[in-house]
Amino acid sequence: MLNYFALGVLCFVVLTLFYGVIAIHDIPYGIAKKRDHPHQDAIHVAGWVSLFTLHLLWPFLWIWATLYRKDRGWGFKQIEQEQARERQEMDELRLELEALRHRLDAHEAAVSRPPEQEQR
Template sequence: MLDYVALGLVFFVVIVLFYGIIALHDIPYEIAVRRNHPHQDAIHATGWVSLFTLHALWPLLWIWAMLYREDRGWGLSDGGTPKNHVLHLESQVADLQQRLAILEGTAPTEPEQPAPLASEERP
């Protein structure tokens, strides 16, 4: 009877290890899905390839999946503000200036256009 219990235990451990390794290799893919990564399918396929390369690619997959975030992109920029954010801030400043002029009673007849950025000026 103990032989059958031991055999059942061996099968159970083998099955748990098999599915555990597959679940472990899906972690980078799940991270990519949560972060809306543009390379989700490539990360998933490389995870399967990593199973056959004895886990050599898995740490790189983890880094690849963690590098992208939907709110900030790849996060590798030089720290400059994107142009659309600058334009949005300029429109907010113009709107606030117009509101301030109305509150002070010196409202212009037409709203002022924001000055062009130095990068937008042509020689």
């Protein structure tokens, strides 16, 4: 009787571990699906490949799945927006500098004119 009980416990442990490994390998796909990742199918397939390579790819799949968010994409939009804002500020400063340069040139031209030309 004890042998059958031990066999049952052994089968339960083996099945639980087998299911646990399969459930763990699917975590990156779940993350990708939740975030509406554009590569979720590739992540799912790579998860199965990782299962057969003893989860060698699994940490990279986790990173790949968590990099993307629907609201900000890959995270580069914020950098692009900051660069666009900086370019706009530089253009505004350049225009302001040109206007100041024109005013200074006009002022210098007015100051350097001889006084007799101003009276006419």
